Amino acid sequence: MDNASDDAPSAAGPDVEITRRTLLAGALGAAGAALVGAIPTRAPVATPAAVPGGGSQGTAAAPPDPTRVPGSATRAVGERAPFVHLAREPAGLVVGHSLTPLQDLCGTITPSDLHFERHHAGVPAIDPAQYRLLIHGLVERPLVFTLADLQRFPARSRTYFLECSGNGRAGYRGMSPASTPQTIDGLTSTSEWTGVPLATLLREAGVRPGARWLLAEGSDAAVMTRSIPLTKALDDALVAYGQNGEPLRPEQGYPVRLFLPGWEGNANVKWLRRIKVGDEAFMTREETARYTDALPQEDARQFSFVMDAKSIITFPAYPTVLPGRGWWEIRGIAWSGRGRIAGVDVSTDGGATWTAAVLQEPVLPIAHTRFRHLWEWGGAPATLMSRARDETGYVQPTTAVLRAVRGPGTGYHYNNIRAWDVDAAGRVTFAARVEAPA
Amino acid sequence: MDNASDDAPSAAGPDVEITRRTLLAGALGAAGAALVGAIPTRAPVATPAAVPGGGSQGTAAAPPDPTRVPGSATRAVGERAPFVHLAREPAGLVVGHSLTPLQDLCGTITPSDLHFERHHAGVPAIDPAQYRLLIHGLVERPLVFTLADLQRFPARSRTYFLECSGNGRAGYRGMSPASTPQTIDGLTSTSEWTGVPLATLLREAGVRPGARWLLAEGSDAAVMTRSIPLTKALDDALVAYGQNGEPLRPEQGYPVRLFLPGWEGNANVKWLRRIKVGDEAFMTREETARYTDALPQEDARQFSFVMDAKSIITFPAYPTVLPGRGWWEIRGIAWSGRGRIAGVDVSTDGGATWTAAVLQEPVLPIAHTRFRHLWEWGGAPATLMSRARDETGYVQPTTAVLRAVRGPGTGYHYNNIRAWDVDAAGRVTFAARVEAPA
Numbered sequence: 123m124d125n126a127s128d129d130a131p132s133a134a135g136p137d138v139e140i141t142r143r144t145l146l147a148g149a150l151g152a153a154g155a156a157l158v159g160a161i162p163t164r165a166p167v168a169t170p171a172a173v174p175g176g177g178s179q180g181t182a183a184a185p186p187d188p189t190r191v192p193g194s195a196t197r198a199v200g201e202r203a204p205f206v207h208l209a210r211e212p213a214g215l216v217v218g219h220s221l222t223p224l225q226d227l228c229g230t231i232t233p234s235d236l237h238f239e240r241h242h243a244g245v246p247a248i249d250p251a252q253y254r255l256l257i258h259g260l261v262e263r264p265l266v267f268t269l270a271d272l273q274r275f276p277a278r279s280r281t282y283f284l285e286c287s288g289n290g291r292a293g294y295r296g297m298s299p300a301s302t303p304q305t306i307d308g309l310t311s312t313s314e315w316t317g318v319p320l321a322t323l324l325r326e327a328g329v330r331p332g333a334r335w336l337l338a339e340g341s342d343a344a345v346m347t348r349s350i351p352l353t354k355a356l357d358d359a360l361v362a363y364g365q366n367g368e369p370l371r372p373e374q375g376y377p378v379r380l381f382l383p384g385w386e387g388n389a390n391v392k393w394l395r396r397i398k399v400g401d402e403a404f405m406t407r408e409e410t411a412r413y414t415d416a417l418p419q420e421d422a423r424q425f426s427f428v429m430d431a432k433s434i435i436t437f438p439a440y441p442t443v444l445p446g447r448g449w450w451e452i453r454g455i456a457w458s459g460r461g462r463i464a465g466v467d468v469s470t471d472g473g474a475t476w477t478a479a480v481l482q483e484p485v486l487p488i489a490h491t492r493f494r495h496l497w498e499w500g501g502a503p504a505t506l507m508s509r510a511r512d513e514t515g516y517v518q519p520t521t522a523v524l525r526a527v528r529g530p531g532t533g534y535h536y537n538n539i540r541a542w543d544v545d546a547a548g549r550v551t552f553a554a555r556v557e558a559p560a
Numbered sequence: 561m562d563n564a565s566d567d568a569p570s571a572a573g574p575d576v577e578i579t580r581r582t583l584l585a586g587a588l589g590a591a592g593a594a595l596v597g598a599i600p601t602r603a604p605v606a607t608p609a610a611v612p613g614g615g616s617q618g619t620a621a622a623p624p625d626p627t628r629v630p631g632s633a634t635r636a637v638g639e640r641a642p643f644v645h646l647a648r649e650p651a652g653l654v655v656g657h658s659l660t661p662l663q664d665l666c667g668t669i670t671p672s673d674l675h676f677e678r679h680h681a682g683v684p685a686i687d688p689a690q691y692r693l694l695i696h697g698l699v700e701r702p703l704v705f706t707l708a709d710l711q712r713f714p715a716r717s718r719t720y721f722l723e724c725s726g727n728g729r730a731g732y733r734g735m736s737p738a739s740t741p742q743t744i745d746g747l748t749s750t751s752e753w754t755g756v757p758l759a760t761l762l763r764e765a766g767v768r769p770g771a772r773w774l775l776a777e778g779s780d781a782a783v784m785t786r787s788i789p790l791t792k793a794l795d796d797a798l799v800a801y802g803q804n805g806e807p808l809r810p811e812q813g814y815p816v817r818l819f820l821p822g823w824e825g826n827a828n829v830k831w832l833r834r835i836k837v838g839d840e841a842f843m844t845r846e847e848t849a850r851y852t853d854a855l856p857q858e859d860a861r862q863f864s865f866v867m868d869a870k871s872i873i874t875f876p877a878y879p880t881v882l883p884g885r886g887w888w889e890i891r892g893i894a895w896s897g898r899g900r901i902a903g904v905d906v907s908t909d910g911g912a913t914w915t916a917a918v919l920q921e922p923v924l925p926i927a928h929t930r931f932r933h934l935w936e937w938g939g940a941p942a943t944l945m946s947r948a949r950d951e952t953g954y955v956q957p958t959t960a961v962l963r964a965v966r967g968p969g970t971g972y973h974y975n976n977i978r979a980w981d982v983d984a985a986g987r988v989t990f991a992a993r994v995e996a997p998a
């Protein structure tokens with residue numbers, strides 16, 4: 123620390139003192155404790171925040187004094203710092219998914235190259251010049267749109283989460299303590315989506331009397347198809363071509379996807395090439411053989427589109443080891459397909475008592491909402507939980523309640539409360555049980 | 561269009577008809593005209609929207625029918641479609657800047673790898689494990705923070721624009737008709753920033769009586785330094801480590817930068833290593849030799865931190881050529897360092913008449929706000945302008961007014977109204993004159 127070293131205190135001196143003071147008046151009032159210096163350097167030193175850039179991971183190099191050497195030049199397209207390691211997983215699956223590293227992210231926007239993936243036959247390569255969208259069926263005028271046609275219409279941009287209906291399976295059945303936020307809930311991501319309202323296109327085509335459902339079809343090798351109620355199409359559905367300010371990424375449907383705010387991911391058909399208007403649901407294989415929720419009795423929920431309110435603590439979470447007692451900010455995200463998050467309660471005693479967390483403003487409807495809760499860890503074992511409530515009054519259920527209603531074998535819509543155990547050594551693991559102790 | 565081709569109409573048939581209809585009831589009412597099919601294929605076909613993905617640019621390939629071949633597998637980190645070409649420019653400058661391609665973006669978030677760059681001695685490489693921030697001077701307790709220390713404090717995430725104080729120079733002096741939104745105003749970008757309030761850190765250190773200014777110092781090879789009023793530091797300043805959900809990009813200050821919402825970029829010191837609290841401004845070279853605004857008389861504005869309200873139409877803009885008459889959506893962004901954009905007026909007749917544009921919700925304070933205005937081009941020459949107004953009542957001035965106040969030679973804070981000329985052939989150029997005709 124070149125220029126500064128003259129009057130720089132040693133890190134040890136003031137830090138030792140600071141751990142005994144009670145400051146942070148803004149967040150904690152007079153009873154709060156200082157955080158700085160409370161982090162000893164014993165191994166393994168978990169990065170104690172939601173951003174992974176804090177840890178050097180070996181391969182990168184930096185000069186001892188960066189003020190002594192010229193830096194690098196401007197670039198057409200930037201790259202992450204070599205010390206930053208962010209990755210979806212698993213990679214290499216033609217049929218399957220990859221998960222967003224929720225525990226490594228801060229804020230609410232998901233970087234586009236880390237948005238979760240889910241595809242049934244790989245990511246198709248589509249030439250935008252050859253792209254066409256057909257709208258036909260029960261319409262006055264069948265229409266074919268080029269990408270340029272779609273982009274010429276009045277546009278809309280909105281920040282929405284998108285979540286796979288199977289997200290959270292690892293937090294509902296076959297649970298393991300060695301689960302991360304990524305492996306539990308990494309099939310949700312938030313972006314600013316841009317496109318033309320589907321209602322605008324349907325108005326162009328002229329929906330005929332009797333129309334009640336749409337078929338949406340993708341141009342991937344699975345020819346993914348879902349039936350969508352016309353009411354949703356005319357409400358807030360987008361034919362989207364933009365994501366976080368740029369064109370859709372290939373794995374998100376480039377050049378065009380359907381976007382149905384708050385509805386399960388598979389219905390948001392990617393690589394959208396056809397919309398057929400009909401008078402009833404089309405009963406594709408995706409809504410007969412798949413994407414229905416088996417119930418404990420003989421029934422099943424079909425067309426269970428809306429994603430219910432959910433939340434997950436992303437810090438502290440496995441594999442974090444809290445390096446010391448004291449004040450820690452519990453951080454996580456909450457979201458609901460029904461609208462805004464109205465509140466998130468946090469428990470540090472396994473659900474016995476709950477305290478309202480602070481929500482990061484602005485709280486946008488149908489978008490990841492970050493919550494924060496300052497917690498003083500005294501060193502005893504603890505179980506951390508979060509419980510989201512949305513503006514409709516819906517409250518995230520416990521695992522036991524959800525299993526009683528849906529049964530242990532249901533395949534989708536796992537929005538039960540997640541819990542993390544902290545042991546006396548500060549080790550955090552997923553509370554892999556049907557009900558955490560209260 | 562495999563499955564769809566049975567009942568697919570030919571593109572030519574309905575399109576010809578549609579150009580004669582008047583639809584789009586939602587946006588235009590019964591008087592509106594249909595957009596679809598109004599785009600002839602004569603060359604050059606400008607991509608008529610804010611997203612550049614619409615054009616195939618030669619090097620990429622896609623199968624004729626993507627449903628016939630398996631797609632690509634999941635990836636740890638995604639990549640843009642090979643048809644998408646987004647780039648800052650110029651690249652390769654150790655001392656200088658690169659500009660965000662505003663005309664190629666949609667929505668309000670700037671992808672992190674396209675955020676504008678500005679540095680005085682290149683982008684330093686900093687090992688996060690070696691990173692330290694010193695706070696000293698008029699404080700009770702000088703402190704040194706590691707990155708992990710900073711990340712442990714209660715965090716805040718907010719969406720803010722960041723703009724270089726010199727942005728817009730090409731729209732004020734030495735103007736050229738062959739200017740794009742990128743070359744005129746590409747030194748502004750918007751991200752969701754995450755960090756710890758500087759007020760929290762100053763509370764830890766204990767600001768002593770008499771303190772009124774801070775010195776913020778970077779660890780680049782220019783050792784960039786600026787004086788910051790203590791009032792701003794205690795108001796909304798962030799010590800930021802996150803950008804759009806991930807760690808800061810290197811060219812944005814990795815691992816830590818100062819962020820002063822609404823204030824000129826150079827004061828938002830990147831690669832922040834030191835904050836010294838003092839009783840007066842430090843008069844660094846950046847506020848004596850640079851970053852002051854010369855005025856027509858002998859005076860100069862010093863410490864002119866706040867970025868005034870501004871807007872620019874990003875479509876249509878040079879080098880777009882409108883391929884036909886009819887309805888086009890004028891699109892652009894507006895922003896103000898003083899808070900929310902209250903309104904944007906658009907003129908299509910060189911400022912003679914103005915109409916309120918639609919603002920994209922949510923309108924966030926100190927963030928790019930997208931505006932949209934549907935315009936029917938009849939084929940005659942036109943001059944397009946936008947005029948932003950913020951919640952304080954401040955209105956973006958004309959070029960003539962700004963030049964009268966600041967003089968032709970001022971070096972920063974060019975927020976004059978920008979104008980684009982459209983000729984009878986649909987060619988759009990920057991209106992490179994002090995005052996557009998009214």
